[in-house]
Amino acid sequence: MSVANSHETDTPRPIDGRTDFPPVYRASLADRFRRFLSPDSVITDDETIRPYECDGLSMYCEMPQMVLLPETVEQVQQIMRICHAEEVPVVARGAGTGLSAGAMPHAGGIVLSLAKFNRILSIDPQARSARLQPGVRNLAISEAAAKYGLYYGPDPSSQIACTIGGNVAENSGGVHCLKYGLTVHNLLSVEVVTAEGERVTIGSDGYDSCGMDLLALMTGSEGLLGIVTEVQVKLLPKPEVAQVVMAGFDTVQAAGAAVAGIIGHGIIPGGLEMMDGFAIQAAEDFAHAGYPTDAAALLLCEVDGTEEEVHDHIHQAESLFRALGATSVRTSGSEEERALLWKGRKSAFPAVGRISPDYYCMDGTIPRSQLAHVLTEMQRLSDHYGLRVANVFHAGDGNLHPLILFDANVEGEFERTEAFGGDILNLCVAVGGSITGEHGVGMEKIRQMPNQFGNLEVSQFHAIKQAFDTLGILNPGKGVPTLRQCQEYRAIGPLRQPDASQAGEASHG
Amino acid sequence: MGDISQQLTEQVKQAAETGTALAITGGASKSFLGRGLWGQPLSLAEHTGIVSYEPVELVMTARAGTRLADIDAVLAENNQRLAFEPPRFGDTDTIGGTLAANLSGPGRPWQGSVRDLVLGLRLINGRGEHLKFGGQVMKNVAGYDASRLQAGALGTLGVITEVSLKVLPLPAMEQTLVQPMAQQQAIATMNQLAGQPKPLSAACWYDGHLYLRLSGAAAAVEATAKRWMADSGGEMKVREDGEAFWRDLRDQRLPFFSGSEPLWRFSVNPTAAMEELGNQALIDWGGAQRWSRQDDSLSVMAERAARAGGQVSLFCHGDRSGEVMHPQPSPLRAIQQRLKAAFDPNGIFNPGHLYSWL
Missing domain, CATH: 3.30.465.10 (Uridine Diphospho-n-acetylenolpyruvylglucosamine Reductase; domain 3)
Structure with missing residues (x-):
């Protein structure tokens, strides 16, 4: 969607959905930014803006008025002061790897890229912490800390590319968060530039701060409450040893019971992942990790810690899995073998991508006890929509990642995929879970929010937003639906009944 | 109910x-x-x-x-x-x-x-x-x-x-180790040990002694305790009533917490020296939480906390009619x-x- 430029108003206020930016105004605004930003840091031509039109969820795209690439916090403050005074929407952006269109631009606003904030400011090996600019890549933190025997805990699958600022915005998790927590558990402080352009530090070098927990509130707020300009994270000692047990099962139920068995036994694995038959097959064809392709479900259970502890727990895990009906059990005997067993899981997304023109990665959480029920229902929905689905699952913490396979070139198929995905998320809510475990609501899951929250909660969220951003210029339209949207989306119904012959109509839903 | x-x-x-x-x-x-x-x-x-x-x-x-x-x-x-x-x-x-x-x-x-x-x-x-x-x-x-x-x-x-x-x-096993140690050396030791991938689960300095707790699989706890005791040249010993010590620390029943002098709680950088708190301070959380008993103003204490990278509150006793929590900068206050x-x-x-x- 490009910008209508025929409108002749002199005071454009694009926040309330207005996307009409008179070219004269756009040019004068850009000039004001150029007074303190280098010329190449103010991007206004469509060709250079184009790469910013979407994040990792490329089906959602929009062209912003301009893209700004400041280099200092003072510049970010100046940008915010101008945008606040002019009521121009601001969408902050890190690496753009997000999967919920949280960084999709606003047609009447600017994209504030933090890509130039890419320095590791300091690492304190004694205090086990690191001060980072927001554009530092997640994996780069652990790489820099490695020489001290330390690492940064949260490891989202996009960790090669995603940035710590984006991790704060999304409260990113990863494979190891059952034991080591999400982003919110691994932060000490953030420096934030507010909607008004004020610079504040939330948190400290210590673990607790006085007053309301604003650090937790900022974490996962998807760029709606402030612009993160510095992050201080905790670093953890790298475990002495990590070993992984792979176990195949005949049924998803048996694998689910094995997950419960391990945790019930008092073992908190570093990572505990499940894949269904379809995902196993795709991953094995891709990675040749030696997965049991005849299994209906596969568990990868990684135990880390001291040598003694890992030895102990691996032995217990193997016996438990056998006792609980595993059809095959294999334990990594070397770092190479461990890497190989993980390779299949880590390449599950591209592996599925190889057998389908497109895939759509969903992200819901459920109580683990509901797993078998949810997978059965998902199969029913899959049959109904005529779309295949592969499941990879952070089984330890109940985070599902169903991958819906589709072909964007087939008319209506993406719309059907979205409807299918929406049904899965509503199913997660219905069994007591959440519509998003780690990808965020962004633009993508706005429709499902009213199924997880009532109007009172949604209103309270808006009031929280207002306390930080009275004018609503920070990432407007994302994260929390308006009450009008809530009413509209609820009217469509929480869960489409697969028996109705409405698969085709769902594309307009 | x-x-x-x-x-x-x-x-x-x-x-x-x-x-x-x-x-x-x-x-x-x-x-x-x-x-x-x-x-x-x-x-x-x-x-x-x-x-x-x-x-x-x-x-x-x-x-x-x-x-x-x-x-x-x-x-x-x-x-x-x-x-x-x-x-x-x-x-x-x-x-x-x-x-x-x-x-x-x-x-x-x-x-x-x-x-x-x-x-x-x-x-x-x-x-x-x-x-x-x-x-x-x-x-x-x-x-x-x-x-x-x-x-x-x-x-x-x-x-x-x-x-x-x-x-x-619940951890399969817990063990408490204790060693006489000067305050500043204890701060350094706590941080150094916390940087090792060992099952450390609590670290405190109180009354001239460093207290460490190990929690986890029995084999891991025992092996770590043995190694750390050997490294200390025999200075570090197992404390048998460890569980009671940590409970008393947790519930503020150690003698340090008795009496009615103002009790200040600092949440700071775990490596901060904070020598001004003196040898009477109690250090918990591997250095990140410091307790101090002294009659001073919140602004003096807040300045000390800020220098140590953190915050302070007047946890108990003292003048509670004024502010008792670390001052908030004006944007955060707003x-x-x-x-x-x-x-x-x-x-x-x-x-x-x-x-x-x-």
Whole structure:
């Protein structure tokens, strides 16, 4: 969607959905930014803006008025002061790897890229912490800390590319968060530039701060409450040893019971992942990790810690899995073998991508006890929509990642995929879970929010937003639906009944 | 044991209509915190009971007035516990009060705080609306994290009525080690050991001694203890009544905490020297929490805390008519005032309890 430029108003206020930016105004605004930003840091031509039109969820795209690439916090403050005074929407952006269109631009606003904030400011090996600019890549933190025997805990699958600022915005998790927590558990402080352009530090070098927990509130707020300009994270000692047990099962139920068995036994694995038959097959064809392709479900259970502890727990895990009906059990005997067993899981997304023109990665959480029920229902929905689905699952913490396979070139198929995905998320809510475990609501899951929250909660969220951003210029339209949207989306119904012959109509839903 | 949330909601609605200040209380075990409570009491003491507990899911949901002792008992039957080791200041401490005060015990740097382990809650806001935030799943990023926001807010945003928490298995084994050591050397040692991938679960310096706790698989605890004792040249020894020591530290029953001198709590960079606190200080959380007893002004203490990279509060005793919490910079003060208004537009909940301006 490009910008209508025929409108002749002199005071454009694009926040309330207005996307009409008179070219004269756009040019004068850009000039004001150029007074303190280098010329190449103010991007206004469509060709250079184009790469910013979407994040990792490329089906959602929009062209912003301009893209700004400041280099200092003072510049970010100046940008915010101008945008606040002019009521121009601001969408902050890190690496753009997000999967919920949280960084999709606003047609009447600017994209504030933090890509130039890419320095590791300091690492304190004694205090086990690191001060980072927001554009530092997640994996780069652990790489820099490695020489001290330390690492940064949260490891989202996009960790090669995603940035710590984006991790704060999304409260990113990863494979190891059952034991080591999400982003919110691994932060000490953030420096934030507010909607008004004020610079504040939330948190400290210590673990607790006085007053309301604003650090937790900022974490996962998807760029709606402030612009993160510095992050201080905790670093953890790298475990002495990590070993992984792979176990195949005949049924998803048996694998689910094995997950419960391990945790019930008092073992908190570093990572505990499940894949269904379809995902196993795709991953094995891709990675040749030696997965049991005849299994209906596969568990990868990684135990880390001291040598003694890992030895102990691996032995217990193997016996438990056998006792609980595993059809095959294999334990990594070397770092190479461990890497190989993980390779299949880590390449599950591209592996599925190889057998389908497109895939759509969903992200819901459920109580683990509901797993078998949810997978059965998902199969029913899959049959109904005529779309295949592969499941990879952070089984330890109940985070599902169903991958819906589709072909964007087939008319209506993406719309059907979205409807299918929406049904899965509503199913997660219905069994007591959440519509998003780690990808965020962004633009993508706005429709499902009213199924997880009532109007009172949604209103309270808006009031929280207002306390930080009275004018609503920070990432407007994302994260929390308006009450009008809530009413509209609820009217469509929480869960489409697969028996109705409405698969085709769902594309307009 | 029961659900009185409807009654509580009515009381809040009435107070909102009449603009009556409410003093929210649970077990009244922590009424010494903050700047004092005034107003009509709103008691959650009868709002009790474990609503759900799924040991295999590692999740418990309890009404806010449920006593920690009752929660402990149920968890223990399943070999689980509240891993953040909430302090007990009496027999009546409740889970709601623990969260509102954001109180965690010696294991906090390793096992997390109450704020880290809360998954969701229900809360009555100042409009008398009974809201539900978060849930019972480990990962949930839908909406703002209004649950953790309550940690440390001391009830100024609303009445917490129900809390869902992540619970964890009891460690298979725990062992306490002790070694006579000077303060500054102990700070260095605690940080150095915390940087090793060993099952350290608490580290404290008190009265000229370094105390360490190891928790985890028996083989790992024993091997680490053996190695650290050998490294110390025989100075480090196993302390047999270790469990009692950590419990007394957690519940502030060590002699250090007795008496009525002002008790200051510093949350700082774990490596900070803070020599000005002197040898009388007690250091917990591997250096990140310092307790000091001295009669000084908040501004002097806040300056010391800031130099050590952190914050301070006047935890107990002393002049509680002035501010008792670390000063907030003006933008954060403004944000918290607006948040207060967003939850409690009539300012009825615990007014002035946390800060005079809140």
